[in-house]
Amino acid sequence: MNLQNIRNFSIIAHIDHGKSTLADRLLEQTQTLSKFQMQDQVLDSMDLERERGITIKSHAIRMDYTAPDGQIYELNLIDTPGHVDFSYEVSRSLTACEGALLLVDAAQGVEAQTVSNVLLAMEHDLFIIPVINKIDLPGAEVDRVVMQLHDLLGVEEEEIVKISAKEGIGIDKLLTAIIDEIPPPEGNPDAPLKALIFDSIFDQYRGVVAYVRVFDGVLKKNMPIRLFSTHQNYDAEEIGTLKLKRIKQQSLSAGEVGYLIAGIKDLEDARVGDTVTGSANPAPHPLPGYKEVKSMVFAGLYPVSSDDFENLRSALEKLHLNDASLSYEPETSTALGFGFRCGFLGLLHMEIVQERLDREFDIDIITTVPNVEYRVRLTSGEQIDVQNPAEMPPAGNIEDIAEPMLDAQILVPSEYVGNIMRIAQDRRGHYRTTEYIDPTRALLRYDLPLSEIVLDFYDRLKSVSRGYASFDYEYKKHQAADLVKLDLLINGEPLDALSAIVHRDKAYEWGRALCQKLKLLIPRQLFEVVIQAAIGAKVISRETVRPFRKNVTAKCYGGDITRKRKLLERQKEGKKRMKQVGAVEIPQEAFLAVLQMEM
Amino acid sequence: MHLGLYIHIPFCHSRCPYCDFAFVVGKNHMANRYTDAVIVEMQNRMQAFGTPPVFNTLYFGGGTPSAIPPGQLNQITASVKSAIAPDAEITAEANPNDHKHFEKLYEYGINRLSLGVQAFTDRALKALGRFHTASDAIVAFQAARDVGFENISIDLIYGAPGQVPEEWAKSLQRAIELCPEHISVYGLTIEPQTNFARRFQKGQLDVPPETDQAEMYMYAIDRLEAAGYTHYEISNFARPGFASRHNLNYWHDRPYLGIGLSAHSYLDNCRSWNVRDLTTYMQHIEATGYAVEREEKLTPTQHFLERIMLGLRQRQGLQAEFLSHPKIHKQYIAMVNQHLLEQIDNRIRLTRRGLLLADLVCTELVREL
Ligand SMILES: Nc1nc2c(ncn2[C@@H]2O[C@H](COP(=O)(O)OP(=O)(O)OP(=O)(O)O)[C@@H](O)[C@H]2O)c(=O)[nH]1
Ligand code: SF4
Ligand SMILES: [Mg+2]
Numbered sequence: 001m002n003l004q005n006i007r008n009f010s011i012i013a014h015i016d017h018g019k020s021t022l023a024d025r026l027l028e029q030t031q032t033l034s035k036f037q038m039q040d041q042v043l044d045s046m047d048l049e050r051e052r053g054i055t056i057k058s059h060a061i062r063m064d065y066t067a068p069d070g071q072i073y074e075l076n077l078i079d080t081p082g083h084v085d086f087s088y089e090v091s092r093s094l095t096a097c098e099g100a101l102l103l104v105d106a107a108q109g110v111e112a113q114t115v116s117n118v119l120l121a122m123e124h125d126l127f128i129i130p131v132i133n134k135i136d137l138p139g140a141e142v143d144r145v146v147m148q149l150h151d152l153l154g155v156e157e158e159e160i161v162k163i164s165a166k167e168g169i170g171i172d173k174l175l176t177a178i179i180d181e182i183p184p185p186e187g188n189p190d191a192p193l194k195a196l197i198f199d200s201i202f203d204q205y206r207g208v209v210a211y212v213r214v215f216d217g218v219l220k221k222n223m224p225i226r227l228f229s230t231h232q233n234y235d236a237e238e239i240g241t242l243k244l245k246r247i248k249q250q251s252l253s254a255g256e257v258g259y260l261i262a263g264i265k266d267l268e269d270a271r272v273g274d275t276v277t278g279s280a281n282p283a284p285h286p287l288p289g290y291k292e293v294k295s296m297v298f299a300g301l302y303p304v305s306s307d308d309f310e311n312l313r314s315a316l317e318k319l320h321l322n323d324a325s326l327s328y329e330p331e332t333s334t335a336l337g338f339g340f341r342c343g344f345l346g347l348l349h350m351e352i353v354q355e356r357l358d359r360e361f362d363i364d365i366i367t368t369v370p371n372v373e374y375r376v377r378l379t380s381g382e383q384i385d386v387q388n389p390a391e392m393p394p395a396g397n398i399e400d401i402a403e404p405m406l407d408a409q410i411l412v413p414s415e416y417v418g419n420i421m422r423i424a425q426d427r428r429g430h431y432r433t434t435e436y437i438d439p440t441r442a443l444l445r446y447d448l449p450l451s452e453i454v455l456d457f458y459d460r461l462k463s464v465s466r467g468y469a470s471f472d473y474e475y476k477k478h479q480a481a482d483l484v485k486l487d488l489l490i491n492g493e494p495l496d497a498l499s500a501i502v503h504r505d506k507a508y509e510w511g512r513a514l515c516q517k518l519k520l521l522i523p524r525q526l527f528e529v530v531i532q533a534a535i536g537a538k539v540i541s542r543e544t545v546r547p548f549r550k551n552v553t554a555k556c557y558g559g560d561i562t563r564k565r566k567l568l569e570r571q572k573e574g575k576k577r578m579k580q581v582g583a584v585e586i587p588q589e590a591f592l593a594v595l596q597m598e599m
Numbered sequence: 600m601h602l603g604l605y606i607h608i609p610f611c612h613s614r615c616p617y618c619d620f621a622f623v624v625g626k627n628h629m630a631n632r633y634t635d636a637v638i639v640e641m642q643n644r645m646q647a648f649g650t651p652p653v654f655n656t657l658y659f660g661g662g663t664p665s666a667i668p669p670g671q672l673n674q675i676t677a678s679v680k681s682a683i684a685p686d687a688e689i690t691a692e693a694n695p696n697d698h699k700h701f702e703k704l705y706e707y708g709i710n711r712l713s714l715g716v717q718a719f720t721d722r723a724l725k726a727l728g729r730f731h732t733a734s735d736a737i738v739a740f741q742a743a744r745d746v747g748f749e750n751i752s753i754d755l756i757y758g759a760p761g762q763v764p765e766e767w768a769k770s771l772q773r774a775i776e777l778c779p780e781h782i783s784v785y786g787l788t789i790e791p792q793t794n795f796a797r798r799f800q801k802g803q804l805d806v807p808p809e810t811d812q813a814e815m816y817m818y819a820i821d822r823l824e825a826a827g828y829t830h831y832e833i834s835n836f837a838r839p840g841f842a843s844r845h846n847l848n849y850w851h852d853r854p855y856l857g858i859g860l861s862a863h864s865y866l867d868n869c870r871s872w873n874v875r876d877l878t879t880y881m882q883h884i885e886a887t888g889y890a891v892e893r894e895e896k897l898t899p900t901q902h903f904l905e906r907i908m909l910g911l912r913q914r915q916g917l918q919a920e921f922l923s924h925p926k927i928h929k930q931y932i933a934m935v936n937q938h939l940l941e942q943i944d945n946r947i948r949l950t951r952r953g954l955l956l957a958d959l960v961c962t963e964l965v966r967e968l
Contacts, residue, residue, distance in 0.1 A: 526937065526959055549809040550816065552957040554785040554834055556912055557660075558605055558849045559863040562870050562895065565905050568962060575966045 003255045007182045008076045008213065009129075010058075010093045012121065013103035014111035014470060015082030018133040020044055020055055022103060022165040023079040029171050030063040030075065037244060043079045047359075048352055055081040056352065058089045058199055060096075060211055060257060062241045067179055075178065076257035082113060084472050085346030088293045088325070089199075091120055092272055096198040096213035096257055099127040099182030101174070102153075106132050106140035106162075110148040110437055111470035112411040118152060127182050130155055131174065136164040148438045185215075187254030192283040193217030193225070195252075195260070195276040200267055202321040208264035211242070211257070212276060215287060218253040224279035225262060228286040229271055233279045234262035267324045293325045295343025296404070296475065297370040297454055298387040299350060300331060300497060301357075302339030304364035304577060304588065309338045315361040316340060319353060326353055331388060335497045335581045336366060336591075341388050344370070347454065366579070366588050368497045372451045375402040375478045390496035392485045395536055401501070402478035404450040410461065412469040414442050419464035427452035428481075428503060447476065451501070486511055488518075489532040489539075493582045497591055511541035519543040521590045529584050601684075602866075603848040604654040606637060606675060607859030609662040609877055612694065616728040616794035617756075617787060621861035621875045622662045629877065630667040633859075636884040638678045641858050643888040645682065652856070654679070656688045656845035663715070665693035669703035676708060688750075688844040695731045695739035702746040711750040711843075712743050713783075719773035720766055723759040727787075728794075733773070740777050750841060752781035757815040759787055760795075761805045767815045768822070775826045780841035784819045785834050786812055813955050820954075833912045833957060850909045860890070869896050904965055911961055916948025926967040934960055 011019040020041035027033045033042065043059040044050055063075040078093040080086075094100065100121045104110055121128050130149045135142055146157050161177050163170030199211040212219070219225070219239055226233050238261040240248040252258040264270045272293075275286035303312045316328045327343035344350040350370060357363050374386040377399040386392050392401075408429070412420050417434070421444070424431065430447040437443055453473070461469040486507055488498040498518075502510045511533030518531050522545050529545040556564055578585040610630055611622045623629075645651065659672055672691065676683070683689070690711040691704055701712065716736040718724045724732060731739075743751050753774050757767045774782055789799050789806065798804040807815070820830055828836035832850060835843065848855060857864045860880035863872045871894030874880050883890035897905070903924075910917035919942060922931040931947070934940040939953040939960050953960050 526939070526956060526963075548956055548959060550786070550813040550955045551959045552786070552816075552833060552955060554788050556833075556849075556909065557846060558603075558855055558857060558865065559861065559872070561849065561865075561905060561909070562863065562872070565901060565908060568904060568908060568965065569901075571962045572966050572968065575962065 003187065004184050005071065006074045006076070006185055006255045007099065007178055008097040008185060008255070008257055009099040009101060009178060009182055010078040010080055010090070010097050010126075011101045011103060012080055012090055012094075012117040013082055013133075014105070014108070014113040014117075015054065017082065017103045017105040017108065017111075017114075018165045019082065019103055020079050022101070022131075022133065022163070023059075023061070023077060025165050025168050025171045026063065026075075026077060026175070027061065028168075029175060030065040032061065032063040033244065042244070048355065054083060055079060056083075056086060057081065058093045060093075060199070060242050062243060062247075062257065065175065065179075067175075073179055074256070083346075083348055084113065085344075085348040087113075087116070087120075087472075087474075088345070090117060091124075092198050094120060094124040094126060095196060095273075096211075097124075097126060098185055099129065099178070101131050101178075102128050103131050103133045104145050104149065106134045106142050106145055107137045109141065109145050109441065110152060110411065112409050112443075112472035113470065115152065115409060115411065115437070115443060116472045116474070128153060129174075129177050129181060130160045132160060132162045133165050135162050136167045136169065144438065148441070151437050185255030187215050189216075189218055189254045191216040191254075192281045193219055193276065193278040194283045194287055195219055196287050197270055197272055197274050197276065200270045200272055200324075202267055203261075206238075206261050208261070208267055208270045209246070210260045210262070210264070210270045210276070212252070212260050213257050214252050214254050216254050216283065217278065218251050219258075219260065219276070220251045221249075225260075225276050226279045226282060227270065228275040228277065230269055230274075232269065234264060237261050237263055267321060272324070293345070294475070295325070295327050295373070296346055296450060297350060297372060298341055298343050299370040300333060300336065300339050300368035300388065301328075301342050301354075302333065302336040302366045302368075302497075304366055306337050308363050311361065312340065312357070312363050312365065315357055315363055316342070318361075319356060323353075325349070333368075333390065333497050334493075335495050335579055335586070336368070339366075343373075343387070364577075366591050368591055369500065370454050371501065372404050372449075372454065374483070374501060376400075377402075386501075389485060389499040389501045392499070392501060395485070400480045401483045402480045403483060403501075405476045405479045406448045406450050406453070406473040407476045408446045408448040408453075408471065408473040410444045410446070410469055410471050411437070412442055412444065412461075412465050414440050416465040416469065417442050417444065420444060420461065420469060423457075423460055423464060424448065427457060448473070449479075449481065450475070484535050486514075486540075487534045488514060489530075489534060490522075490581050490584050490586070491530050492532075495581055495586070507535055508540055515541045515543040518590055519545055522584070522586055524548050525583075525585060527583070600648070600650065600652045600854070601655050602652045603845050603853070603855035604657045604679070604683075605845075605855060605857040605859075605862055606657070606659050606664075607662065607857070607862045608659055608664040608667060608672070609633075609860055610666045611661065611663045612666055612696065613728075613730055614794075616798075617790065619790035619793050620662065623877050626877065627667060629881075630671055632881060633877070634667075634671040634674055636881045637675055637859050639888060640884050640890060641675070641678055644856060644858065644864075645679065651682060654683050654687055654856075656848060657683060657690070658845040659691040659709075661692050663694045663697070664691045665697035665700050665704070669700050669707055672704070672709070673707040690752075690843070690845060693739075693743075695736045698739040698742040701739075701743050701748070705746045705748060710748070711752065712748045713752040713754065713781075714739060714743065714779075715754050716740075716774070717754060717756045718759060719755075719770040723756075723762055723766060723770060726760040726762070727756060737773070737777065740779070750781070751779045752783060752843070753777070753779045754783045754785065756785050756787050757819065758807050758812045760807075762807050762811075762815075764811055764814050764818060768818060771819055771822055775822070781835070781837045781843065782823060782828060783835050784816070784823070786816060816955065817951065820951075830914050832914065833954065850913055852906055852909060868902065869894055871895075900968060904968065907965060908961055911949060911957060911964075914948060916943070916946040919945050919947055922947050922964075924968075927964055930964050930966060934964060 013019050058080045060078045065073045080090040080093050161174045194216040195212040195214040197210045203209050223236050241258045277283045328340040331341045424446050432445040435443045482504045484504050486500050488495045515531045528547045531543045532539045533541040609622045614624050691709045692713045719733045823836045831842050854866050861875045871891050873890045874892045880890045941950045
């Protein structure tokens with residue numbers, strides 16, 4: 001295909017502004033899918049995406065479009081996820097493109113991820129087509145959004161395309177804008193091959209399927225290829241373009257987007273961001289890669305039944321095959337036995353993994369409270385990363401502890417600025433700037449410790465702003481803080497799974513809230529249960545669960561026996577689901593107590 | 600085959616606020632029709648046996664069997680007369696206010712009366728929502744003796760709302776002074792969906808603290824044993840030779856036939872129970888002759904669980920072999936070390952402390968099963 005007739009673009013937007021729905025309309029309008037194949041958000045192909053109505057993975061698809069002037073264009077579209085946990089997916093999709101459709105919901109207006117997506121697109125030098133979506137909504141405020149986009153991008157009203165993805169309004173105009181305004185790819189088909197892996201998936205039968213954007217040269221079927229980062233050589237067994245299914249092709253040339261299957265066994269070997277070149281005539285330099293995806297939050301995953309440990313291992317292995325951003329390493333807990341410390345992109349990612357383990361693998365798991373990764377400088381001069389609070393070295397050996405800090409932006413109607421500032425203060429936020437994206441909407445920037453937003457921050461933001469605040473962040477750096485390890489003791493024995501690293505100023509409050517919550521969750525037993533929170537040897541909070549003095553059924557006659565036995569059966573099953581710490585039985589909910597703590 | 604026979608009479612004079620039995624109030628005009636239904640069910644159930652069974656015990660429970668004309672109980676007894684062993688224990692539960700019926704009951708062959716007294720202090724009786732006084736109860740007891748009953752049991756409840764241990768001691772003392780052959784002592788239980796449960800949830804029911812309840816229970820054991828009663832089951836005490844044969848039959852895992860609404864049967868390792876609603880029961884019987892709602896065949900594990908559960912409730916305990924089961928033994932040892940279980944000769948039973956915590960001990964013991 002002539003480069004002049006290719007357009008590569010992503011659809012970016014704040015969560016739920018209608019990206020996947022727009023993709024549906026484009027696929028329809030270009031007759032890429034038949035009526036028969038069509039369904040709502042057709043690109044959201046995972047069960048979880050369909051059920052939750054959100055996009056988790058980017059999806060690339062090629063459309064062949066005959067423009068009104070009769071010319072045929074190849075349009076490569078990438079639908080991206082909106083949720084902040086998956087923002088790295090957006091950023092890597094953008095590297096494969098020359099342009100981006102920036103969607104804004106006409107009723108919601110510009111939100112936090114809109115702003116950060118604009119910045120991302122600019123970083124990648126992409127041409128941005130501003131699009132106002134959902135103009136069919138009764139609550140649409142098109143004029144206000146036009147103004148916001150004007151302030152944000154410096155665009156005039158005529159440059160903004162107004163559509164309803166749902167009703168199919170304005171799609172023709174948008175296609176024209178895509179062709180007229182997004183620059184065609186540049187690149188030299190005669191130069192040595194340079195193709196960027198912008199995504200990869202694992203196919204049970206074929207191994208790794210790498211999604212590539214060819215920048216220079218031609219990728220031909222059966223040619224020997226090499227990956228820059230590993231220097232490994234492979235044969236390009238199959239290449240092709242992406243429709244709903246893979247369509248085999250003989251070659252992909254500069255400017256084109258497609259897939260590559262080359263007998264690569266492991267996702268780790270086909271790193272996203274790596275460059276593919278030809279073994280015979282290799283390019284001298286790789287394309288600029290990306291920052292590596294890093295796990296942001298960590299949690300212990302333990303099988304409820306210790307018999308399930310191996311099943312859990314193989315389930316995590318399988319999930320990891322398709323999701324390189326999920327990391328896991330075996331660990332042991334005195335309370336929970338053998339399990340894994342897993343790293344996630346964020347809480348939504350963690351929730352999704354939990355759900356898949358439950359649903360696809362049918363394994364009952366206990367998840368510990370998520371935490372962040374600490375960088376600890378020891379008095380010995382050594383530096384270690386701590387992903388599990390229980391493994392924090394004794395205070396005496398520590399020079400300082402640094403925690404991950406975020407560059408956070410909160411977009412909120414100005415009347416709620418005070419509320420938001422109060423919460424940010426509460427969460428140890430460091431105020432940086434305020435900008436107004438229109439007269440009534442403020443964009444606050446904060447440096448915020450990641451650990452402070454892991455639990456319920458987003459819910460709090462929403463609740464103090466009547467749902468209007470939106471929030472986005474990016475990891476910035478690790479920064480030292482006055483952090484202490486808080487231990488939880490049950491009848492004197494540490495419950496390692498509930499250890500936490502907290503700021504010294506918050507330790508008392510945390511300890512008290514945790515002890516009180518546990519008191520409600522730990523059932524009464526034969527003996528007294530003492531719950532303590534301690535920093536080192538110093539107990540800072542204490543609660544007790546009184547023992548049973550009397551627990552005996554009064555009557556057990558002929559008509560009572562069945563009912564009594566059934567109760568016994570239920571209680572005995574309940575016990576199997578409890579974790580034993582010393583002699584004390586602790587229900588699984590206790591390990592999640594912190595998640596529901598009102599602080 | 601020897602069986603226990605249970606017959607349920609659901610009619611009551613009034614609704615006790617703690618009660619979750621199958622009972623009806625203000626429907627005594629249906630007693631006739633109900634009696635007929637019971638007789639029909641009985642005949643049908645009897646025909647299902649290959650060899651005719653022999654009933655060693657017969658028990659009219661309720662509800663309040665004394666609330667309906669004694670002649671109706673007699674019709675029921677008469678309909679199975681030939682199957683009742685000559686020395687059978689025949690019990691009827693009775694309300695003290697029904698003492699005018701006692702003479703007839705005795706005449707019709709009832710030889711054991713179980714009196715639902717509940718308390719011998721008027722304050723506790725009122726708190727329990729009962730409609731008789733302490734002196735009514737004493738009059739009723741005397742009446743039972745006077746008409747010839749030589750085996751009388753008294754039911755008492757400890758832990759009534761607002762009850763303090765001293766008040767309980769008084770009730771117990773008055774019961775002992777009457778010299779009944781048998782005394783049952785039940786801790787008040789707040790059953791779901793009762794009037795007490797609703798009041799409890801709203802914080803409007805002054806249930807004695809657990810420590811007081813424990814004290815009352817322990818006091819009862821000591822006081823009754825001192826007065827010559829043998830503690831033979833968690834809640835039951837008897838003078839020698841007067842343990843309830845009908846109830847022992849349940850606890851010894853022996854078969855029984857239950858007739859009437861909500862009644863349970865246990866035959867051939869299979870437990871079944873009848874529908875719980877009065878009209879439904881009668882309609883079923885009248886239409887089909889049967890009113891079984893469900894039945895369950897006990898799996899070996901379920902059977903084992905029941906035997907442990909029932910064995911532990913008896914003061915003679917369980918045979919030691921039971922606890923040598925590999926999935927129980929470890930917990931058993933732990934329970935012994937915590938002084939919750941003890942071995943006496945070849946039997947294992949709850950200690951005094953264990954009695955108070957019997958349900959927890961039982962669950963802990965079988966947790967691995
Ligand atoms: N009224 C109206 N609703 C729309 C329009 N476009 C999308 N929606 C609705 O908005 C919701 C979100 O649409 P999606 O297409 O899943 O949004 P998304 O941006 O892909 O969401 P994420 O992938 O989770 O970020 C769905 O309920 C759509 O039906 C529109 O033009 N008008
Ligand atoms: S008399 Fe007995 S069966 Fe009837 S309501 Fe009272 S406690 Fe229940
Ligand atoms: Mg989507």
